[in-house]
Amino acid sequence: MIVSLTIVRYRKRFVPFALLAMAIHRLPMWLQKGCSFWKLMGSGKNGTFSLTPDWQQWGLLTVWDNKEDFDDFYGRSFIAKWWNLFSVEKWTILCEPLQSHGKWDGKEPFGNPNVTDYNGPIAILTRATIRLNRLKNFWVNVDDVSVLMRKSPGYITSLGIGERPFYKQATFSLWNSLDDVRAFAYRSKEHAEVIKKTRTEGWYNEELFARFKPLTTMGTLNQIDPLKGLIKASPQASPKERT
Numbered sequence: 544m545i546v547s548l549t550i551v552r553y554r555k556r557f558v559p560f561a562l563l564a565m566a567i568h569r570l571p572m573w574l575q576k577g578c579s580f581w582k583l584m585g586s587g588k589n590g591t592f593s594l595t596p597d598w599q600q601w602g603l604l605t606v607w608d609n610k611e612d613f614d615d616f617y618g619r620s621f622i623a624k625w626w627n628l629f630s631v632e633k634w635t636i637l638c639e640p641l642q643s644h645g646k647w648d649g650k651e652p653f654g655n656p657n658v659t660d661y662n663g664p665i666a667i668l669t670r671a672t673i674r675l676n677r678l679k680n681f682w683v684n685v686d687d688v689s690v691l692m693r694k695s696p697g698y699i700t701s702l703g704i705g706e707r708p709f710y711k712q713a714t715f716s717l718w719n720s721l722d723d724v725r726a727f728a729y730r731s732k733e734h735a736e737v738i739k740k741t742r743t744e745g746w747y748n749e750e751l752f753a754r755f756k757p758l759t760t761m762g763t764l765n766q767i768d769p770l771k772g773l774i775k776a777s778p779q780a781s782p783k784e785r786t
Contacts, residue, residue, distance in 0.1 A: 544579075544771065546606040546653065546755060547617075548715060549626075549635040550586070550600060550702060550764055557629045558598045564625060565601070566710050571621050572605075578613025580652035581605045584713070585705030594682060594709070599631075602704045606652050613637065616762075634764035637777075638666055638755035645670075645751035664699070664773045665721050666755040670713035677746040678709060684737050691733055697723025700769040717769055721754070 553561040572581045586600040603622070607613040617623055617635070618709050624634055641661055643653040647670060674680050692698060701716035718724050728734060741747060760770050761777045768776060 544640060545610050545758075546638045546640060546656065547603075547605050547607065547613055547635055547650050548638070549603045549605075549633055551602070551626050552562055552631045552765075553599050553601070554631050555599060560625075560629050561598065561601050561714075564622075568603075568625070568785045572603075575616060575620070577608040578616070579606045580647075580650065582647075582706055584704040584706055585708075587705070587712075596708065602702070604704070605688065610637070623689070623747075632763050632766070634760065634762040636760050637758045639758055641665070641754040641756055643751070643753040646749055647751045648749075655772055660757075661756055662720065664705045664757050664770060665718050665724060665768065666757050667716045667718065667724055668713060668751070668753045668755070669716075670752075671711075671746070671750040673710045673712065673746055674748050675710060677744060680740065680744055681746050682709075684740065686739055688734055691731060694727065695723065695727040698727070699773075701766075704748060717757070719773075722752075 551561075567583075568583055572578065572583070575581070582604045584602040584604065586597045586602055588595045588597045605613070605616075607616075640653040640656045641658040642656055643651065645651075694703065697719040699717040699719065701714055703712070703714055705712040728738075741750075747786050757770055757774050759775055759777045762768070770776075
């Protein structure tokens with residue numbers, strides 16, 4: 544199993560085509576060979592759960608049976624050609640699931656891996672469907688946690704992605720090590736308090752937490768590869784950037 548996340552930035556004048564893609568890219572994804580799970584998503588502006596959308600930045604998360612199926616999609620598909628035509632830049636990370644708990648729309652997209660002996664850079668996906676009557680509780684706590692995360696030792700970068708505004712949200716973050724993630728998640732009093740609230744106040748209808756081993760990256764995000772020098776970059780990594 545290979546998990547990919549591609550983040551695409553569109554030219555400003557092509558934002559309508561980005562919105563259109565959220566509709567018309569569903570059919571080719573439904574028909575895509577070797578893809579067991581996929582989500583087309585928008586992005587927030589502050590790198591985590593966000594009420595402010597970034598209309599130029601969009602994402603596609605996919606789960607592949609093997610890398611050959613991903614390579615075929617990335618190199619030849621209608622969606623890949625669309626990205627190359629309308630985007631300014633794109634960045635893709637390929638990952639291997641290490642651990643996954645919870646469900647996404649009733650599915651366990653990353654299986655039930657339990658790899659505990661990995662040391663190295665790590666990617667974290669936190670995803671939730673927020674109860675409508677708990678939206679206020681959720682959003683008043685997001686900013687403080689976001690600031691804390693960005694200041695945490697070992698933090699590299701993060702992306703706010705989501706299927707629906709306000710209530711179907713996810714954060715994909717990159718860290719130098721699992722120890723850094725644990726320090727942020729469990730040793731921070733502020734973050735621990737928010738985690739406690741999610742349980743006692745029942746914020747979520749559904750949630751998922753997953754850890755991944757980054758395997759390779761392709762392209763750039765805001766003109767850089769966040770994992771440059773930490774993992775290998777694919778020889779396909781040079782995107783045809785446009786201004």
